[in-house]
Amino acid sequence: MNLNPKNLSSTKLFIMNFSRKKLGVICVVLVSIIYLIGIFAPLLAPYDYSETNLLKTQSAPDLENLLGTDRLGRDILSRVIWGIQTTVIVTITGLLTGSLILGLFLGLLAGYYRGIFDFIVMRTGELVSSFPDILLIILLAATLRPRITTFFYSIEDNFNISGLVSSGIIDYLVIGIALLPLSWFGTMRLIRAQVFSIRNIEYVQSARTSGASTLRIVTRHVLPNVVAPLVVTATFGLGAVALSEVILSFFGLGVQPPRPSLGAMLSDVSGRGGASVSVLTNHPEQLLSPIIVIWIMIFCWNIIGDALTDILNPRKN
Amino acid sequence: MLKYIFKRIIWMPILLLMVSLIVFFLGVYGPGDPIEVQLGNNYDEESADRIREKMGLNDPVFVQWFNYVRNAAVGDFGESYVFKNREVSELLIPKLIVSAKLNIISFFIAIIIGTPLGFYAAVNNGNFKDPIVVIFSLVFYAMPVFFTAPFLILIFALQLDLVPAAGWGGVFDKRIILPALTIGVPGAAVFVRLIRSSMIEVLDTDYVKLARAKGVSESKVLWKHAFRNGMLPVVTIMGFSLAGLFGGSLIVEILYGIPGVGRISLDSVYSRDYPVIMAIVLLGSSALVVANLIIDFLYTLVDPRIELQ
Numbered sequence: 001m002n003l004n005p006k007n008l009s010s011t012k013l014f015i016m017n018f019s020r021k022k023l024g025v026i027c028v029v030l031v032s033i034i035y036l037i038g039i040f041a042p043l044l045a046p047y048d049y050s051e052t053n054l055l056k057t058q059s060a061p062d063l064e065n066l067l068g069t070d071r072l073g074r075d076i077l078s079r080v081i082w083g084i085q086t087t088v089i090v091t092i093t094g095l096l097t098g099s100l101i102l103g104l105f106l107g108l109l110a111g112y113y114r115g116i117f118d119f120i121v122m123r124t125g126e127l128v129s130s131f132p133d134i135l136l137i138i139l140l141a142a143t144l145r146p147r148i149t150t151f152f153y154s155i156e157d158n159f160n161i162s163g164l165v166s167s168g169i170i171d172y173l174v175i176g177i178a179l180l181p182l183s184w185f186g187t188m189r190l191i192r193a194q195v196f197s198i199r200n201i202e203y204v205q206s207a208r209t210s211g212a213s214t215l216r217i218v219t220r221h222v223l224p225n226v227v228a229p230l231v232v233t234a235t236f237g238l239g240a241v242a243l244s245e246v247i248l249s250f251f252g253l254g255v256q257p258p259r260p261s262l263g264a265m266l267s268d269v270s271g272r273g274g275a276s277v278s279v280l281t282n283h284p285e286q287l288l289s290p291i292i293v294i295w296i297m298i299f300c301w302n303i304i305g306d307a308l309t310d311i312l313n314p315r316k317n
Numbered sequence: 318m319l320k321y322i323f324k325r326i327i328w329m330p331i332l333l334l335m336v337s338l339i340v341f342f343l344g345v346y347g348p349g350d351p352i353e354v355q356l357g358n359n360y361d362e363e364s365a366d367r368i369r370e371k372m373g374l375n376d377p378v379f380v381q382w383f384n385y386v387r388n389a390a391v392g393d394f395g396e397s398y399v400f401k402n403r404e405v406s407e408l409l410i411p412k413l414i415v416s417a418k419l420n421i422i423s424f425f426i427a428i429i430i431g432t433p434l435g436f437y438a439a440v441n442n443g444n445f446k447d448p449i450v451v452i453f454s455l456v457f458y459a460m461p462v463f464f465t466a467p468f469l470i471l472i473f474a475l476q477l478d479l480v481p482a483a484g485w486g487g488v489f490d491k492r493i494i495l496p497a498l499t500i501g502v503p504g505a506a507v508f509v510r511l512i513r514s515s516m517i518e519v520l521d522t523d524y525v526k527l528a529r530a531k532g533v534s535e536s537k538v539l540w541k542h543a544f545r546n547g548m549l550p551v552v553t554i555m556g557f558s559l560a561g562l563f564g565g566s567l568i569v570e571i572l573y574g575i576p577g578v579g580r581i582s583l584d585s586v587y588s589r590d591y592p593v594i595m596a597i598v599l600l601g602s603s604a605l606v607v608a609n610l611i612i613d614f615l616y617t618l619v620d621p622r623i624e625l626q
Binding site: 127131132134143239243247253279280291302306 | 332448451458459463468471587594609
């Protein structure tokens with residue numbers, strides 16, 4: 001995708017091509033709706049996520065609680081909406097830190113400068129990717145949380161700020177750091193390979209001989225060429241980040257109660273152990289509401305990724 | 318080629334050393350005190366000091382790490398903090414075998430379902446059948462196991478009463494069917510996508526076009542010319558699956574109550590049983606690194622056009 005504003009026609013071309021992918025368009029709409037719900041959760045949720053009604057627990061959907069209530073009488077619809085907000089925050093921070101900042105930046109540097117810098121970055125990446133992934137995420141989240149928690153408490157004490165810990169920032173930080181080692185390497189390697197192939201093409205070389213600075217070469221010539229693969233990997237990556245948060249929170253290592261997350265909702269109804277068959281028969285809405293959102297999100301990110309690959313793959317054009 | 322093999326083999330132990338160093342430091346600087354984990358309610362200063370001395374926890378961290386690696390290299394991962402007087406290796410080996418069995422069966426399910434479907438989709442590229450296969454496989458790929466597991470149990474164990482709901486009895490026990498399907502079906506979707514795109518690419522090559530142009534029958538073109546080349550990505554994915562033998566089924570094992578590595582790794586994270594965690598991570602990493610190496614070589618064997626560098 002060429003994002004250069006001077007070159008409107010290619011953006012138009014891209015939109016035209018994308019709009020031909022019907023399923024892709026449907027998925028973009030669905031994902032946008034989900035993300036808007038997450039962003040406007042405070043306005044949309046009919047109840048507070050932790051508001052309990054012990055007189056009305058495990059109730060079936062009715063007009064008051066459109067998706068019923070859970071075992072503490074909390075409104076499931078509201079909890080799903082707030083849970084989506086968690087997913088939105090985690091995926092966006094994951095995207096920004098992992099793929100965009102680390103992946104793009106290191107990829108550009110390693111690809112452009114090569115040599116010892118490239119060596120270090122590549123070997124670090126290989127090291128990180130030789131860990132079993134789910135295990136590493138779980139292990140990092142479990143070992144980091146107490147450290148980060150004490151750190152934030154000490155900040156609150158020393159600077160007399162309150163509400164830092166209760167804002168849930170610790171959860172997001174723990175999840176973000178735990179996912180970081182896995183999210184950057186794929187993007188970085190891709191960008192690096194792309195830069196390798198571009199940096200010797202004539203127009204880049206002639207730009208260099210005519211005295212363009214490295215920064216200018218990278219931003220004007222290299223960057224536009226890596227946008228397409230970056231968008232594709234980022235799209236696939238978003239689904240993976242969303243799922244990892246669900247898994248972490250399911251095991252009680254991600255978002256902590258009372259803050260809702262789709263994964264925490266799942267472990268709420270089923271416990272961290274066995275599959276929740278009784279929930280599925282007696283209160284299917286409790287299990288299905290968070291699951292359907294997760295399902296749609298992962299499905300859609302993949303469909304969008306496929307559609308983008310199709311359009312942006314230079315080999316096919 | 319030889320130089321490449323040499324480089325990779327030299328690099329392998331260094332990689333594993335770094336992995337062990339990272340895990341070791343996570344253990345040392347992570348929360349929880351091994352002595353407290355071990356003594357529980359019987360904690361008193363005197364016995365704590367005694368155990369600390371015995372376990373070598375008073376040595377500098379690097380000395381501890383060095384000793385750990387030296388022992389781990391010969392398969393001695395120390396004793397579990399939580400399970401008294403149990404060697405980690407003795408604790409883990411039966412669990413590793415369980416997980417490996419489950420994952421191998423799942424892998425075959427994935428191949429058996431995924432290969433023909435991917436092939437079918439590629440051959441039908443351009444008409445309505447291809448997108449249907451692709452969309453359905455993605456639906457199954459995206460289906461969260463948190464749903465698949467209870468759903469399958471509900472249908473096949475409770476409604477139809479064909480298999481028991483949970484538990485483990487080895488490869489030839491009916492209880493392996495549901496968990497293997499839970500892992501295998503989303504895995505099949507991966508195969509569908511890979512084989513489909515690789516076959517489409519192969520069917521577009523000049524040699525396939527030439528074969529068609531000179532009048533070779535369609536079935537011969539597909540089977541003799543295209544199929545073998547289209548199957549190449551299976552080799553890659555085999556590597557990932559081999560490596561995933563120990564970690565890939567973590568959630569499914571927990572959902573079905575299977576006594577594999579998944580359960581014990583999660584339990585040891587919760588109970589801060591670092592010797593067990595470290596051993597699992599180290600073994601998992603070794604499996605991954607070795608698998609990647611084997612796959613690279615297999616690739617050059619299957620496809621001589623690929624040159625390692």
